[in-house]
Amino acid sequence: MIVFELFLDCVLLSFVAFGGATALLPELHRVVVSHHHWLDDTTFTQLYAIAQAAPGPNVLVVTLIGWKVAGLSGALAATLGMCLPMSVLIYLLVDRWERFSGRRWQQAISLGVAPLAVGLVFSGATLIAQAADFRLGAWGVALVTTVLSLRYQALHPLWLIAAGGLLGLSSWL
Amino acid sequence: MTSGSESSPSLNALFWGFSSVGLSGFGGVLPFARRMLVEERQWMTAADFNAQLGICQFLPGPNVVNLAVVVGKRYQGLPGAIVAPLGLLTGPVLIVLLLALLYDRYGGLPQAQGLLRGIAAVGCGLLFAMAWRMGMAIRQKPLFWPFTGLTVIAIALLRWPMPLVMIAGLLLAGGVAYWTLGRK
Numbered sequence: 006m007i008v009f010e011l012f013l014d015c016v017l018l019s020f021v022a023f024g025g026a027t028a029l030l031p032e033l034h035r036v037v038v039s040h041h042h043w044l045d046d047t048t049f050t051q052l053y054a055i056a057q058a059a060p061g062p063n064v065l066v067v068t069l070i071g072w073k074v075a076g077l078s079g080a081l082a083a084t085l086g087m088c089l090p091m092s093v094l095i096y097l098l099v100d101r102w103e104r105f106s107g108r109r110w111q112q113a114i115s116l117g118v119a120p121l122a123v124g125l126v127f128s129g130a131t132l133i134a135q136a137a138d139f140r141l142g143a144w145g146v147a148l149v150t151t152v153l154s155l156r157y158q159a160l161h162p163l164w165l166i167a168a169g170g171l172l173g174l175s176s177w178l
Numbered sequence: 179m180t181s182g183s184e185s186s187p188s189l190n191a192l193f194w195g196f197s198s199v200g201l202s203g204f205g206g207v208l209p210f211a212r213r214m215l216v217e218e219r220q221w222m223t224a225a226d227f228n229a230q231l232g233i234c235q236f237l238p239g240p241n242v243v244n245l246a247v248v249v250g251k252r253y254q255g256l257p258g259a260i261v262a263p264l265g266l267l268t269g270p271v272l273i274v275l276l277l278a279l280l281y282d283r284y285g286g287l288p289q290a291q292g293l294l295r296g297i298a299a300v301g302c303g304l305l306f307a308m309a310w311r312m313g314m315a316i317r318q319k320p321l322f323w324p325f326t327g328l329t330v331i332a333i334a335l336l337r338w339p340m341p342l343v344m345i346a347g348l349l350l351a352g353g354v355a356y357w358t359l360g361r362k
Contacts, residue, residue: 021344022238031333032340054297055277060201061270064240068271072278080275091239092247096259099248102233109359115236117352120322121344123313124329130305131334133298143299150303155310163204165300173296174289
């Protein structure tokens with residue numbers, strides 16, 4: 006029944022996933038690691054790293070977590086649970102969007118949710134650092150990445166990921 | 179809806195078009211979706227794209243999956259709304275599952291551990307950069323940044339459940355936004 010529970014957890018999360026799957030990292034960790042003890046800290050951060058290094062939408066980290074928790078059916082259940090509810094809702098609502106777009110309450114939600122999403126992404130970053138038990142070298146890499154990524158917007162993140170991987174391979178971190 | 183039926187992409191085209199989007203992006207594929215839809219295949223104009231993106235970013239959930247549903251529905255109805263997100267996700271899911279198999283097999287090796295540590299460190303930095311960029315894009319910062327701080331305290335420090343934090347946060351921050359919108 007772990008697959009069913011995983012599916013339901015993801016359905017619930019999809020309703021608050023403002024800012025996409027990236028904003029969900031802290032909650033994924035809370036549910037999967039702290040609450041259910043399905044994964045440990047190290048596995049969680051390693052799955053996050055794999056998702057970073059693979060092509061595709063950010064939601065894939067959910068696929069990986071599902072797979073690690075309950076195999077192939079877990080991967081499918083988690084991905085579907087995350088994508089299906091909003092897909093159905095948007096299918097039903099899209100033709101009516103014109104009618105509520107631009108309304109005061111719609112703008113208020115868009116404005117109000119933005120600062121929360123920033124907080125979620127920031128929390129996700131601190132949580133990865135904590136769960137991966139960063140030492141000085143890893144903090145250095147994270148800091149340099151932050152600066153480079155902000156400074157050179159055109160720089161493809163894949164280069165940074167490759168550089169980080171190489172540094173890690175040489176066991177500097 | 180300006181396009182005639184002869185210029186509507188087929189189910190096949192939707193599947194492969196969104197496959198190419200899914201496979202080309204790392205850490206978010208939305209810019210690639212725009213490039214494919216507006217520039218390469220010209221299924222929609224830039225203004226059209228922005229209008230459709232509105233609802234995708236308004237509703238929670240993976241934005242680009244939402245976008246695939248919207249575009250698929252627009253050109254091929256229900257079948258399109260199913261096929262487009264499937265195209266987006268199938269390739270990347272297969273790749274990530276392949277990586278998962280490798281991880282199961284070799285993840286315990288010290289080299290793999292080191293590699294993933296390095297990537298996690300970079301990933302953490304990318305998240306900080308993303309948060310910074312998103313934070314800078316917020317309007318009326320003195321008014322709304324405190325809500326960012328409260329979210330970090332509730333989520334990262336207190337580890338409260340996110341659904342509750344989001345509902346409370348939306349009522350507070352959305353309420354403030356509603357009030358400022360009325361003052362104009």
